[in-house]
Amino acid sequence: MGLHGGQFTTMRIPVETFHLDNGLFVTLSEDHSTPIVAVNLWYHVGSANEKAGRTGFAHLFEHMLFQGSAHVGSNEHFELIQRAGGTLNGSTWLERTNYFETVPSNELALALWLEADRMGELLPAMTQEKLDTQRDVVKNERRWAVDNQPYGTMLERMQELVFPASHPFQHSLIGSMEDLSAASLDDIAQFFATYYTPDNAVLSIAGDFGSTAARKLVTEYFGPIPSGKVRPELPPMNLPPVFGARLREVVYDNVSLPRLFMAFRSPVFGSEEYYAASVASAVLGMRKGSRLHRSLVRERQIAADAGAFTFDLAKGTDILVVDVTARPETSVAQLEQEVEREIDTVHGEGVTEPEVKRAIALIETDLLASLQSAGERADRLSMFATYFKRPELINEQADRYRSVTTQRVNALISERLGANNRANLLYVPKEGVELESALAAVAGTN
Amino acid sequence: MVTSLRPKPGPTRSYNFPGFHDEILPSGIRLVTAPVAKLPVVTVLVIVDAGSTNDPAGKEGVAALTAGTLLEGSEKFDGAELAEKFEQLGTSVETGADWDSAFIKITVLSEQLEQATMLLGEAISSPVFPEREVERAKSERLAEILQLETEPRGLADEKFSEFLYTQESRYSKPDEGGTESVRALSRKDVEAFYRSSYRAGSTTAIIAGDTSTNEARALITRAFQRWPSGRAPNRPFVAMARTTRKSIHIVDKPEAPQSELRAGHVGLPRNHPDFFPTLVMNAVLGGLFGSRINLNLREEHGYTYGASSFYDWRRGPGPFVVSTAVQSEVTAAALREILLEIDRIRGERISEEELSLARDYLDGVFPIRYETTAAIASALATLVIYDLPADYYDSYRKNIREVSADAILEAARSHLHPDQLQTIVVGDARVIRASVSDLSVGDLHVYSS
Numbered sequence: 023m024g025l026h027g028g029q030f031t032t033m034r035i036p037v038e039t040f041h042l043d044n045g046l047f048v049t050l051s052e053d054h055s056t057p058i059v060a061v062n063l064w065y066h067v068g069s070a071n072e073k074a075g076r077t078g079f080a081h082l083f084e085h086m087l088f089q090g091s092a093h094v095g096s097n098e099h100f101e102l103i104q105r106a107g108g109t110l111n112g113s114t115w116l117e118r119t120n121y122f123e124t125v126p127s128n129e130l131a132l133a134l135w136l137e138a139d140r141m142g143e144l145l146p147a148m149t150q151e152k153l154d155t156q157r158d159v160v161k162n163e164r165r166w167a168v169d170n171q172p173y174g175t176m177l178e179r180m181q182e183l184v185f186p187a188s189h190p191f192q193h194s195l196i197g198s199m200e201d202l203s204a205a206s207l208d209d210i211a212q213f214f215a216t217y218y219t220p221d222n223a224v225l226s227i228a229g230d231f232g233s234t235a236a237r238k239l240v241t242e243y244f245g246p247i248p249s250g251k252v253r254p255e256l257p258p259m260n261l262p263p264v265f266g267a268r269l270r271e272v273v274y275d276n277v278s279l280p281r282l283f284m285a286f287r288s289p290v291f292g293s294e295e296y297y298a299a300s301v302a303s304a305v306l307g308m309r310k311g312s313r314l315h316r317s318l319v320r321e322r323q324i325a326a327d328a329g330a331f332t333f334d335l336a337k338g339t340d341i342l343v344v345d346v347t348a349r350p351e352t353s354v355a356q357l358e359q360e361v362e363r364e365i366d367t368v369h370g371e372g373v374t375e376p377e378v379k380r381a382i383a384l385i386e387t388d389l390l391a392s393l394q395s396a397g398e399r400a401d402r403l404s405m406f407a408t409y410f411k412r413p414e415l416i417n418e419q420a421d422r423y424r425s426v427t428t429q430r431v432n433a434l435i436s437e438r439l440g441a442n443n444r445a446n447l448l449y450v451p452k453e454g455v456e457l458e459s460a461l462a463a464v465a466g467t468n
Numbered sequence: 469m470v471t472s473l474r475p476k477p478g479p480t481r482s483y484n485f486p487g488f489h490d491e492i493l494p495s496g497i498r499l500v501t502a503p504v505a506k507l508p509v510v511t512v513l514v515i516v517d518a519g520s521t522n523d524p525a526g527k528e529g530v531a532a533l534t535a536g537t538l539l540e541g542s543e544k545f546d547g548a549e550l551a552e553k554f555e556q557l558g559t560s561v562e563t564g565a566d567w568d569s570a571f572i573k574i575t576v577l578s579e580q581l582e583q584a585t586m587l588l589g590e591a592i593s594s595p596v597f598p599e600r601e602v603e604r605a606k607s608e609r610l611a612e613i614l615q616l617e618t619e620p621r622g623l624a625d626e627k628f629s630e631f632l633y634t635q636e637s638r639y640s641k642p643d644e645g646g647t648e649s650v651r652a653l654s655r656k657d658v659e660a661f662y663r664s665s666y667r668a669g670s671t672t673a674i675i676a677g678d679t680s681t682n683e684a685r686a687l688i689t690r691a692f693q694r695w696p697s698g699r700a701p702n703r704p705f706v707a708m709a710r711t712t713r714k715s716i717h718i719v720d721k722p723e724a725p726q727s728e729l730r731a732g733h734v735g736l737p738r739n740h741p742d743f744f745p746t747l748v749m750n751a752v753l754g755g756l757f758g759s760r761i762n763l764n765l766r767e768e769h770g771y772t773y774g775a776s777s778f779y780d781w782r783r784g785p786g787p788f789v790v791s792t793a794v795q796s797e798v799t800a801a802a803l804r805e806i807l808l809e810i811d812r813i814r815g816e817r818i819s820e821e822e823l824s825l826a827r828d829y830l831d832g833v834f835p836i837r838y839e840t841t842a843a844i845a846s847a848l849a850t851l852v853i854y855d856l857p858a859d860y861y862d863s864y865r866k867n868i869r870e871v872s873a874d875a876i877l878e879a880a881r882s883h884l885h886p887d888q889l890q891t892i893v894v895g896d897a898r899v900i901r902a903s904v905s906d907l908s909v910g911d912l913h914v915y916s917s
Contacts, residue, residue, distance in 0.1 A: 033507070055506050057481035058836050093472045097767055101758045105825050106477065107832010124836050131475030142470040158770025158795075165725040166773045166793045172618045230481070239475075246469055278618045279611060311555040316548060323604055326611040350611055376556065383558030390509050391560075391575055394840040451618075 033390075035399060037414045038233060039407070044249045045221025048240055049403040049413040051228040053396065059229035061133040062122040062400035063141075064408045066224075067217035069197075070116050070190035070256060070337070078160065078197010079205055081114040083213055085156040087121065088112070092143035096152060099136050106132055109397075116181075116191050117336060118408055124397045127230035131239050137225070138243035141218060148210050157202055164196045172277040173449055183271050184285050184341055184445045190256050191335065219250025224407040228400035259338030263287060264443035274452040279326060280348040280357050283447040284365065286438050288342040291334045292410055298434040299332060301426045303342050304381035305373050306330040311380055313373065314346060317364055324352045324360055336409040342438070354450050362444075369439040372432035382423050389419055483835040485861035486844055489681045493689055496668030496697050500848050501684045502676040504841060508578040510677030511841035512585055514592070515849050517700045518570040518665035520643040521784065524703075528638070529645015530653055530661045531565040533605055537658060538563050538572060540601035543594040547601050550591055559584045567643055567782045568853050570665075575842055578678040582687060589691025595662065602655040609650050613642075617917065620721060621793070624728035624894040631717050631890050632734060632787055634708045639784065668692075669699035674848045677841035707784040709734045714889045714910030719917050720897035727799040727895030731806055731909075732789035733888045738781040738854045745879040746779060748871040751826035753777050753813050753880075754790055758825060760809045765792060771802045783854065788884070796896050800903035807886060807907070814880045817873045830868045 038050040069080045090096040103110045108125035123133045168174040178194035185192035225244070227236055264287055289295035306313050307330025310320070314328035327347045332340055344365065348357040392398045399416070406415040488502040520531045539554075539561065540547035554561050557580040563572045572592055576584045616622045626642055633640035645653070673692070675684040736746060747755075754761035754777025765775040775792035790810075794802040838844050851860055891909050893900060894917075905912055 053506075056835055056839065057483050058839075092470070093474070097758065097763065101825065104756060104758055104829045105832075107829055107834070107836075109833060109836055126477075126480065126832050126835065128478035128480050130478075132477065135470070135475050138470045155767065155770040159766055159773055162726070162771065162793070162795055163773035165795065170620055170724060170726045170728075170793070172615065243470060276618050278615045309555055309560070310551040311548075316551075319608075320548060320604070323607070326608055347611075349607060350614055376552075380552065380555045384555055384560065387509070387558040387560060387575065387577055390507055390577065391840065391842070394507055394509065396839065 034417050035393065037403065037416065039413060040237065042220060042241060042245055044245065044247055045219070046244050047224045047407050047411070049224065049226045049407050050231075050233055050236055051226070051399055051403060052231065052233065053228065054230045057127045057230050058124055058396055059127045059130045059133075059227060059231050060122065060124045060396035060400040061130070061137060062120065062226045062228070062397065062404045063137055064118050064120045064224045064404040065218060066118055066222050066408050068115050068117045068119055069193065069195040071217065072193070075201055075204060076209060077193045077201040078195070079201070079209060079213065080119060081196060082156060082160050082202060082205055083210065084112045084114045084119050085160055086148065086153065086210060087140050087144065089152045089156065090147035091140040092146045093139050094136060094147070096147070099140070102132060102136060108133065114195065116195060120401065120404065122397060122401060124229075130227070130231050130236065134239050134243050138247065141220065141223065141244065142247040144214055144218065145211055148207060150207060153205070153207060153210065157205065160196075161199060161202055164199070164202075168196055172275070173281055175273070175275070176283060176447065179271065179273060180283060180285060180341070180343070180447055183269055183447055184265070184287070186261070188257070189261070189338075190259060191338070216250065216253055220244060220247050221249045222253065224404045226400040226403040226407070226413070228403065229396040256337070261287065261339045263437060264440070265445060266442055268441065269445035270448070271446070272448045272450055274450050277449050277451050279350060280352070280354045280451065281449045282346050282357055282361055284344045284361060285445040285447070286342045286443050288332060288340045288438055289434070290338065290340050291332075291336040295430075295434060296340065297422050297426050298430040299340065299342055299438070301378060301381045301385070301423065302373070302431050302434055303330045303332050304385055305377045305431065306344060306368065308381060308384055313368060313377065314344065314364060318346060318360060322360070324349055324356060354448065358446065358448060365439055365444070368435060372435060373428070375428045378426070378428045378431050382426065385423050386420055389423075485838060485847070486676070488848060490858065493685070495689065495692060495695060497688065497692055497695060498672040498852065499685060499688055500672060500674045500852065501679070501681040502844050502848060503678075503680050504676060504844060505678045508678045509575065509841055510578050510581045510675065510679050511573065511575045511845045512581075512588065513674040513676075513845040513849055514572040514588075515672050515674070515852060516570045516666050517670035518661070519565050519568045521567050521638050521705055522665060522700065522703055523638060523645070526649065527653060527657055527661075528641045528649040529609065530657050531570060532644040533602065533609070533650070533653055534658045534661045535563045535565040535570040535572070537597050537602050537605050538592050538595050540605070541596045541598045542591040543596060544590060547598070550587070553587055554584065557584045557587075565643070567639070567786070569849070571849070573842070573845070581679060585687050585691045592666070593692065593694040597655050597658050597662070599655050602658055606650055606653060609644055610647060612644075613647050613650070620724065620726075620728040620894045623719065623917075624730050624892055627717065627719055627894065628730040628732070628789060628890070628892045629787065631715075631892060632710060632732070634706065634710045637706045637708060639707055639786070640710070665700040666696070667698040667700055668695050669697065671695065672849070672852045674845045674852070676844040676848065705784050707734065709888065712888045714887060716891040716893070716904060716909045716912050718897045718900060718904070718912070718914045719892070719894045720914055721895055721917055722898065724796060724894070724896045726793045727796050727893050727900060728793050729799065729803065729891070729893055730789050730791050731803065731889055731891040732787050733885045733890060734785050735779045735788035736883060737783060737785050739783075742879050742883065744867045745871050745875040746883050748823075748826050748830065748868065749813065749876040749879040749883075750777055750779055751830060752818055752822050752876065753809060756826065756829060760813065761790060761806060764805050764809060765794070765802055769798070769801070769805070771795060771798045775806075796899045799893060799895060799900045800907060803891065803904060803909065804907055807909070810884055810886050814884055814886070817877050820873065823873050823876065827868055827871060831865045834865055
């Protein structure tokens with residue numbers, strides 16, 4: 023069975039849902055075009071749920087989920103899936119942690135069983151030695167992706183700059199070395215009991231399987247796992263629509279070129295206005311025809327690269343970020359001034375109908391191209407089910423984007439791109455730093 | 469309680485690589501079409517025998533610069549207009565050159581296929597390479613090179629190639645060119661390279677997705693009617709090792725929290741008869757998460773976030789490399805483990821269990837690799853570029869399954885050369901230097917960065 027009736031407008035991905043008594047939310051999406059199947063689990067827990075002094079724990083915990091469970095040896099999860107001809111991984115974000123495998127369709131039971139075993143009985147396999155090794159692995163991940171990589175601290179510095187102290191999104195996802203060192207087996211047990219429960223998870227299966235057989239397997243493997251107890255609620259995360267002031271941080275770092283990340287508070291992921299923000303972000307920075315690329319890279323040639331993206335946060339507020347890297351001959355002050363000026367122009371004059379149409383057309387192609395992959399379909403089903411209890415939103419995305427008008431994009435820009443809603447995170451090469459006074463001058467103009 | 473009974477696999481469903489049609493059009497362009505109608509999306513991938521190994525000596529980077537500026541202005545439209553037109557159609561466009569070919573790739577909804585392909589044909593058949601855009605592309609490349617000074621991963625890769633191959637080899641220099649050669653390139657060089665290399669006899673159009681062979685043939689014939697006939701010139705190619713004596717090079721990065729480590733030697737060309745045993749051998753050594761090198765360095769010792777090895781398959785003998793980033797203090801210890809693993813796989817036959825893990829993985833994962841039109845087009849490009857037989861994908865899984873433990877031992881002994889190992893470390897020389905000199909990794913050279 024294919025996924026479309028010849029026209030994108032009529033394309034629908036089939037979506038079935040059911041719940042187990044223990045609260046596990048399951049989504050199924052059949053497609054028999056290739057004999058492969060994707061299994062995808064989202065746990066509604068991320069770095070936002072970490073307690074004080076345990077930054078990085080949600081991610082370290084994700085590593086521990088590959089260290090075996092009651093009936094699975096250390097690293098055997100990886101081995102069994104690869105032996106079956108499958109691919110797998112996991113990832114941690116501020117609001118969720120996901121685990122996923124794509125396997126030949128005759129190995130669906132194996133993938134489900136492995137996920138159920140670690141959801142049901144992780145703790146018997148946890149040892150101090152495994153925790154110590156994974157702690158070292160994660161510290162090396164931090165060195166590799168953050169400390170020894172130009173602009174690698176962007177995410178954690180941005181979180182710190184744009185969220186108020188004690189907001190759940192404010193602290194580092196990868197975590198500090200000190201907090202990683204402090205993580206204990208007790209923390210593992212507690213985190214597992216609190217968050218890794220069927221009523222805090224979504225299981226999605228996409229690809230070549232039969233619904234009846236899949237329901238039977240899911241019920242058999244996941245049914246016996248008990249529900250969790252009450253989870254601590256996240257503190258209120260709502261924030262005013264704008265910062266209300268100019269935020270700015272300069273980082274003197276081991277980088278070759280100045281680079282400015284300018285962030286705006288933007289409407290929360292999934293909201294009606296999120297789609298306008300997402301289109302605004304594409305108008306500004308998606309591909310070569312975007313506003314910033316055309317102006318700063320092509321025409322005025324002060325930037326080596328320019329882009330924009332949203333964090334897609336579903337709680338409290340989202341963040342839209344403009345990302346511009348200077349050309350070697352562009353000064354730090356000039357970079358910041360020119361980007362400010364571009365954003366001022368967009369804020370003052372708005373954007374045009376063709377710019378909005380271009381952005382929506384590009385988003386639509388990317389959306390459709392990504393849905394070719396079973397793993398992507400399963401991941402999006404899990405996402406919409408986790409955040410909104412509505413996996414069928416996967417079929418509404420194209421329409422949501424298409425219904426965004428230029429007027430709505432400009433209303434969003436007018437509300438969110440003003441001078442009272444900008445946070446500039448500016449990386450400056452520490453070697454051969456330009457005059458501090460030049461930087462001070464820029465700060466003074468703000 | 470979750471059942472302790474491990475599930476057994478069900479009956480397998482057969483899978484075939486998407487059927488494709490391969491022909492030479494009257495214009496001389498080769499056309500490969502793979503109609504796949506899962507979703508209304510199509511990828512058009514045009515490859516031209518104009519990759520970086522075709523760069524004339526002293527003009528390193530011209531192939532990349534030519535591909536990079538192909539869409540920066542045509543007889544009808546300037547670069548900004550072209551970007552605007554493609555993007556209004558929702559087309560994602562990418563152009564570039566790798567070692568073995570230049571490529572132009574678009575992915576588009578099938579309802580826009582005709583317009584996008586016609587635009588593509590017009591643009592790349594009549595590029596004008598405006599001076600301003602060529603100079604801009606050069607500046608952007610120079611900025612990229614500058615960025616490498618603070619980017620240890622890219623720097624380690626680049627230094628590894630430089631120390632691996634003799635200076636006469638194109639492989640010893642960055643595929644997109646170094647500072648000196650890029651600075652010296654002009655729009656004339658770009659235009660001359662385009663005129664000599666972008667010709668029908670050296671061009672293949674690959675179309676994968678929601679279209680038919682007839683539709684694709686008609687479309688490519690129309691879109692490329694101005695494409696010049698003839699073939700790109702052949703260039704003699706050198707890929708000799710710089711030295712056969714093992715040595716270690718430290719690029720000093722004071723205070724670096726990690727060492728970026730590369731160790732390896734000149735490998736094999738893609739068409740080598742030992743391709744399959746070497747592929748499986750490398751999967752066991754360092755190609756999988758469960759490979760010896762990764763399990764040893766990451767899961768046993770916690771030295772790294774990940775370690776892997778691979779043969780970089782090219783027309784000529786690309787590098788074989790073990791690649792990882794380790795905490796500075798354990799650089800020598802990690803390197804010692806890598807050397808032990810290379811010796812071990814050359815020393816004794818691997819177990820049946822290790823063999824079946826690598827074999828079953830490579831066999832089983834095959835259908836997962838071709839889910840998207842872009843992945844199918846890219847697989848077809850591999851056939852064309854390396855002149856592989858038409859049944860290559862149909863016999864791939866059988867070829868993998870037939871690799872034996874003996875064949876792997878033979879491949880390890882023939883194609884791993886620890887006695888010629890070149891080791892590159894980008895890291896803190898003060899911390900690393902003494903400890904690595906205790907290992908027998910050859911002469912030590914230290915460079916300040």
